[in-house]
Amino acid sequence: MKWKSFYMVLIFASIILILSACNSDDESSEEENADGKTNMSVFIAENGEMDLETNSFTEFAEEEFDINFEFQKTGYDSSAAKEKxxxxxxxxxxxxxxxxxDWVDNFAPSEILKYGEQGALLPLNDLIDEHAPNLKEVLEERDEFRKIATAPDGNIYSVPGLEECFHCTWPNKLWINSDWLDELGLDVPATHEELKEVLTAFKEQDPNGNGEQDEIPLSGSAASPNHSVIPILMNGFVYDDAQTRLLVNNGEVSFAANTDEWKxxxxxxxxxxxxxxxxxxxxxQNRDAFIQLGNNADDVILGAAAAQHAWExxxxxxxxxxxxxxxxxxPNHQYATYNYPVTNSGTFAITNKASEEAQVKxxxxxxxxxxxDGMIRSHIGVEGxxxxxxxxxxxxxxxxxxxxxKLLFPEDPPNNNWSAAAQYFQPREFRDGQVQAEDIYTDEGFERRLQEATYLYEGKEPEETFPFWGxxxxxxxxxxxxxxxxxILDNVEQSSVQFITGELSLEDDWDDYLxxxxxxxxxxxxxxxxxxxxSYMNQE
Incomplete structure (x- = not known):
């Protein structure tokens, strides 16, 4: 009965959405207010350091584009924002x-298609052609981005951000305690067997020097695919994308987690x-427990960790x-998990509630x-x-x-930008040019630390990968x-853990798993x- 009631609510909600789409002309906001500016209601997330009403970029945009904003605000809590x-x-x-x-309340691809078909999200193609020359140029010059943004019917209903985060592109990294390597006179491990020797030394030779065998050689967490120990260890045997578990070879898609190499x-x-x-x-463990392990109050007890970056x-x-x-x-490969950081989960959209003037603006x-210049002003803020x-x-x-x-880090951040809600154009060439301190172990040099870590992984993915992001x-x-x-993916994850821990036997239970x-x-x-x-590869 509960499930039946749930589906009735969903059906009712869909009917309301369709009716609202049909009646949008009657319900559209008034085009202009008393001072001649175009009224525009905006659904947007506001972080704790922002006040959108007094924000200097809000004031700049209202003046520059003759807009009067009415904000429908959420916070950065993902569950609450998506629900709203x-x-x-x-x-x-x-x-x-x-x-x-993107990482708070984006439109999933399935939502983009649903709301686009129902008419709630407008196709943006003509608006881009006629009023957005910079975005149009980006779509024309960046084939991957155009494919990601374009729905199967050829329409663009929602625009994602072009945020080419370099260190996010190879997210699964192995971080090792270099102090412990030095303490025990060990070299950085380069192979699986060398890693096993190092982890054994971490466990048995008291590298933290407290006279106790309290060291944890290797850990991760279940909070994120980036924290899983499986991909960083599996990639020497068969490629693990940590998401779909799919392989591509000569254009043919297959599955990794049922192969002899996976076993x-x-x-x-x-x-x-x-x-x-x-x-x-x-x-x-969740992320909090993972961090508590790294932050152990007494002695450092962690030897190595799977994570995108050390602060995790x-x-x-x-x-x-x-x-x-x-x-x-x-024994087979030296792969690194690859993840193009731009996805077809949309963040910008115009609805059928918007007047024609509001759509253009x-x-x-x-x-x-x-x-x-626009990215710097809207996402970063004011010079000086x-x-x-x-x-x-x-x-x-x-x-x-x-x-x-060169980014500044004032103790009291000024209210000058829309932060992540305006993070639309940071191609790698821009991000690569940002100034960072040369000491990579300071807060001001942290991004350089991630950059240098990622150089170790860059280009080590297979020639062909499944583009799950697009x-x-x-x-x-x-x-x-x-x-x-x-x-399928839940079964793979659960069974892999059971095989690793010995709850299932690779000798006795592998055929049943298959x-x-x-x-x-x-x-x-x-x-x-x-x-x-x-379809993705053949898209023109």
Whole structure:
């Protein structure tokens, strides 16, 4: 009965949304207010350091584009923000424009297709052609970005940010306690066997010097795929993208987690676990517990960790002890997990509530954000308060690039930007040119530390990878695919952990595991992904 009631609510909400779309002309906001500016309601996230009503970029945009903003605000709590957005759309009482934060409340691709088909989100193609020359140029020059932004019907209903975060592109890294290596006279491990020798020494030779065997050689967490120990260890045996577990070879999509190489990788990881070299909490703990492990109040007890960056597992004064190491050379490969950091989860959208004038001004505002000057003003802030021009001797994060901007870190941040809600145009060449301190172990040099860590992983992915960040699943298979994806990937993750911990036997239970994947529809999972991969690759 509960499920039946739940689906009735969803059906009712969809009917309301469709009716509101049909009646949008009657319910659109008044085009202009008393001073001649265009009224525009905006759904947007506001962080704790912002006040959007008094924000200097709000004032700048209202003056520059003749807009009068009415904000529908959320915080940065993802669950609460998404719920508020979904309720507004379901009720029909939604804003003219959405400026969302990608990691807070973005539109999932399935939502973009649904709301686009229902008419709530407007196709932006003509508006971009006629009023957004900078965004149009980006779409024309960056094929990957255009594919990501364009729905299967050829329309762009929502625009993602072009945020080419270098260190996010290879997110699964292994960080090791360099102080412990020095203390024990050990070299940085380069292979799986060398890692095993180092972790054994960490466990047995008291590198923290407290006379107790309290060291935890290797840990991670279940909070994020980036914290999983499985990909960083599996990639020497078979490529693990940590997301879909799909492989691509000569354009043919297949599955990694039912191969002999995957089994071989599990055998190796099980051997580490069996000898007490992997923390059992790596497969169960949340991020807070992971950080508490790194921040241990007495002595440092952590030897190595799986994470995108060191602050994800240690945020006290001991973090300089840890350095990233290269992907391990395994018996088959030396792969690094690749993840293009731009996804087809949309953040900017215009709804059928917006007047024609508001539609034009909204796309012009977004177009301004797709320039370097506009990005700096909207996302970073004001020169002299939030950033300054580089001085002689300042060094860019990528030392081969010319320095372009030096960020300031005032104790009391000025209210000058829309922060992540305006993070639309940071191509890698811009990010690489930002000035950072040369001491990578300071707060001011942290981004350089991530850059240097990521150089170790750059280019070590397979020649072909499945572009899970950009493929679109047609609406007629979304429900089926969602079920397949959840069941299969949950089974792979749970079974892998059970094989690693010994709850399942690779010798006795592997065939049953394979049979289980067959019964869950692994062939159909591959078939659908082959179809969307082909569509993505053949998109003009």
């Amino acid at each position: 957005r979904q309720i507004s759309l379901a009720s029909g009482d939604y804003a003219d424009v959405f400026f969302l934060v 071989e990788g599990l055998e190796y990881i099980h051997s580490l676990y069996e000898e007490g070299l992997i923390d059992p909490g790596a497969f169960t 597992f240690i945020d006290n004064d001991n973090h300089p002890m840890f350095d990233a190491i290269e992907p391990l050379q395994g 909204a796309i012009q505002l977004l177009d301004y954000m797709f320039t370097i 308060e939030d950033w300054v021009e580089p001085e002689e001797g300042d060094v860019a994060i990528n030392e081969e690039m010319e320095a372009n901007v 493929v679109w699943y047609p609406q007629d298979v979304q429900d089926e695919y969602s079920t397949l994806e959840t069941n 049979s289980g994947l067959e019964s869950l529809g692994i062939d159909r999972y591959i078939e659908i992904n082959q179809q969307v991969y082909d």
